Amino acid sequence: xxxxxxxxxxxxxxxxxxxxxxxxxxxxxxxxxxxxxxxxxxxxxxxxxxxxxxxxxxxxxxxxxxxxxxxxxxxxxxxxxxxxxxxxxxxxxxxxxxxxxxxxxxxxxxxxxxxxxxxxxxxxxxxxxxxxxxxxxxxxxxxxxxxxxxxxxxxxxxxxxxxxxxxxxxxxxxxxxxxxxxxxxxxxxxxxxxxxxxxxxxxxxxxxxxxxxxxxxxxxxxxxxxxxxxxxxxxxxxxxxxxxxxxxxxxxxxxxxxxxxxxxxxxxxxxxxxxxxxxxxxxxxxxxx
Amino acid sequence: xxxxxxxxxxxxxxxxxxxxxxxxxxxxxxxxxxxxxxxxxxxxxxxxxxxxxxxxxxxxxxxxxxxxxxxxxxxxxxxxxxxxxxxxxxxxxxxxxxxxxxxxxxxxxxxxxxxxxxxxxxxxxxxxxxxxxxxxxxxxxxxxxxxxxxxxxxxxxxxxxxxxxxxxxxxxxxxxxxxxxxxxxxxxxxxxxxxxxxxxxxxxxxxxxxxxxxxxxxxxxxxxxxxxxxxxxxxxxxxxxxxxxxxxxxxxxxxxxxxxxxxxxxxxxxxxxxxxxxxxxxxxxxxxxxxxxxxxxxxxxx
Numbered sequence: 001x002x003x004x005x006x007x008x009x010x011x012x013x014x015x016x017x018x019x020x021x022x023x024x025x026x027x028x029x030x031x032x033x034x035x036x037x038x039x040x041x042x043x044x045x046x047x048x049x050x051x052x053x054x055x056x057x058x059x060x061x062x063x064x065x066x067x068x069x070x071x072x073x074x075x076x077x078x079x080x081x082x083x084x085x086x087x088x089x090x091x092x093x094x095x096x097x098x099x100x101x102x103x104x105x106x107x108x109x110x111x112x113x114x115x116x117x118x119x120x121x122x123x124x125x126x127x128x129x130x131x132x133x134x135x136x137x138x139x140x141x142x143x144x145x146x147x148x149x150x151x152x153x154x155x156x157x158x159x160x161x162x163x164x165x166x167x168x169x170x171x172x173x174x175x176x177x178x179x180x181x182x183x184x185x186x187x188x189x190x191x192x193x194x195x196x197x198x199x200x201x202x203x204x205x206x207x208x209x210x211x212x213x214x215x216x217x218x219x220x221x222x223x224x225x226x227x228x229x230x231x232x233x234x235x236x237x238x239x240x241x242x243x244x245x246x247x248x249x250x251x252x253x254x255x256x257x258x259x260x261x262x263x264x265x266x267x268x269x270x271x272x273x274x275x276x277x278x279x280x281x282x283x284x285x286x287x288x289x
Numbered sequence: 290x291x292x293x294x295x296x297x298x299x300x301x302x303x304x305x306x307x308x309x310x311x312x313x314x315x316x317x318x319x320x321x322x323x324x325x326x327x328x329x330x331x332x333x334x335x336x337x338x339x340x341x342x343x344x345x346x347x348x349x350x351x352x353x354x355x356x357x358x359x360x361x362x363x364x365x366x367x368x369x370x371x372x373x374x375x376x377x378x379x380x381x382x383x384x385x386x387x388x389x390x391x392x393x394x395x396x397x398x399x400x401x402x403x404x405x406x407x408x409x410x411x412x413x414x415x416x417x418x419x420x421x422x423x424x425x426x427x428x429x430x431x432x433x434x435x436x437x438x439x440x441x442x443x444x445x446x447x448x449x450x451x452x453x454x455x456x457x458x459x460x461x462x463x464x465x466x467x468x469x470x471x472x473x474x475x476x477x478x479x480x481x482x483x484x485x486x487x488x489x490x491x492x493x494x495x496x497x498x499x500x501x502x503x504x505x506x507x508x509x510x511x512x513x514x515x516x517x518x519x520x521x522x523x524x525x526x527x528x529x530x531x532x533x534x535x536x537x538x539x540x541x542x543x544x545x546x547x548x549x550x551x552x553x554x555x556x557x558x559x560x561x562x563x564x565x566x567x568x569x570x571x572x573x574x575x576x577x578x579x580x581x582x583x584x585x586x587x588x589x590x591x
Contacts, residue, residue, distance in 0.1 A: 064400070140399075148358050149396035153410045153459075154385040156378075 044158075044236045048166055051159040061164040069130050069165075070172035074179060077125050081180035084117055085109060085187030093196055102198055106207035109188035114211055118181035119219040120267060123226035125180075126173060127259040131234035134165055135255030138238025139248040147239070157239075166231040173227030174220045181219060214278060222270045226263050233259045309334040309499050310355065310467060314364035317350050323523045324350050326532055327364070330518065334466075337493055337500040339514035339539070341507070343553060346522040347532075348503040349393070352469050355501065356388045357381060368467070386414050389460030389498075391470040395452040397444035397459070404440040407459045414463065429458040432495070433488060450481035457488060461496070468492065470502035474509050482506065489513050507554055511539045519550055 088109045096102045138161060141147050147157045192198045234255040241251040308331040317325040324347040332338055340348045353359045355366055357373050365372050397406045407426045427437060433454040444452055460468060474482035486509050493500060504510055510517050519535035535550045542554050552559050
């Protein structure tokens with residue numbers, strides 16, 4: 001039976017404290033739920049890593065996932081990369097022209113793409129196209145007892161279903177990122193040189209001089225973490241799907257939203273880390289102008 | 290083959306042998322909700338047991354706990370002398386070769402063809418391969434009465450009855466010692482339901498298999514089972530009562546004195562609707578009183 005937590009207070013302060021108590025309880029339960037989910041996801045990831053080294057995944061489970069993640073995501077990643085490169089050129093051109101530095105546009109576009117937009121864009125497309133589909137497929141398998149059927153026939157569902165998806169995301173997202181970078185650079189070049197008429201030779205020289213190997217490494221390195229996050233969050237959401245069509249829909253939505261939020265949060269952390277690494281190796285840093 | 294063994298395989302009655310499966314004080318609980326409490330059952334080799342009971346009494350949970358798909362919160366499940374909860378992953382995987390599970394909606398893998406579905410246990414356990422495996426798949430398919438042209442189809446292209454028969458073929462592919470069926474006739478028309486019943490009986494004759502099936506279908510329970518166990522929802526039990534209300538041959542179902550067993554067997558609602566409405570009124574006192582149409586809350590007199 002619920003008891004009054006503040007029996008001796010006067011009525012106004014009692015009401016205020018009751019409301020505060022209710023708000024605190026609600027927030028408390030949200031925090032506890034969040035910590036519990038984080039713990040669950042960590043355990044899930046741990047099991048997945050354990051199974052990855054315990055038994056080699058079968059070719060028949062790897063290939064369809066590699067195809068779905070790598071081959072089928074390629075056109076959409078390439079297309080969005082191209083558009084983003086062109087949009088960057090449109091947005092930056094006038095500001096750079098006003099200060100007479102429009103030939104440096106290539107450096108800005110390429111640097112933005114290679115370090116930041118390429119990996120984040122590829123990861124976002126992967127979370128939307130592949131992550132939510134993974135959650136929906138695994139969720140449907142859960143509610144239609146296909147995961148139970150796997151277990152009953154001696155297969156471990158984490159080894160059979162999660163490990164191939166994880167490997168597909170982690171191993172192929174760098175290739176997708178490089179494709180997004182490349183097509184963005186092509187899109188930026190096309191708009192800057194062909195449409196806006198910036199000098200071809202200067203545009204290329206500036207692009208080449210300011211974008212280094214470490215910048216490319218930064219984007220590709222981050223993308224591996226993004227791929228791992230997408231696979232783990234999406235598979236976890238699928239495995240813990242609630243019954244019914246609504247449950248599957250919620251799992252798919254939650255997989256995308258949570259993957260996306262985690263990608264952005266990870267992006268900040270990894271950028272801080274990589275900046276620290278960069279300045280440890282090259283203390284003077286690089287100058288754009 | 291020895292004549293006595295041949296008789297055992299072809300006879301309808303089960304051979305009386307030691308229990309192949311036993312639950313000892315098995316309980317299952319989700320959070321505060323008790324689903325199964327202190328269930329102790331012994332099932333002999335070759336027996337065909339029907340688990341009956343109303344929806345929500347924990348029949349499917351019981352079935353899943355028997356093969357380690359759910360872990361009991363207390364008690365143990367002993368299969369052929371081994372406590373399955375004490376087995377490590379490798380031993381449990383090996384033991385699963387001896388189980389076949391036919392799921393309620395077949396649980397066929399959507400991404401695979403029927404042939405790949407039936408072959409899945411063979412691939413998983415690596416026995417046998419190639420032509421021998423193909424022959425085995427064709428044999429099982431013909432045993433459940435399906436034409437070979439379904440092998441290349443996907444589960445979504447088959448009817449409910451065909452899917453269940455494919456599920457049975459998949460469960461039989463490794464010739465298991467223990468075959469479990471979860472509501473094998475639910476959702477099928479009466480003829481297809483009886484086809485499944487006949488298949489279950491033929492399977493028992495053909496293989497020395499112990500079968501346990503969960504069902505609501507009393508016709509199926511009476512026709513196929515040697516023994517019927519009726520479970521009752523734990524939340525509706527009187528203090529100290531066992532969750533197993535009936536355990537015996539199907540012929541004794543009509544002689545039982547327990548009115549809850551009679552009610553289920555005869556499919557009578559009895560006072561159940563009134564009980565449901567009363568419990569709803571208790572939980573939501575502001576809602577319309579449907580229990581007693583003559584109920585007067587005193588407002589009419591004002």
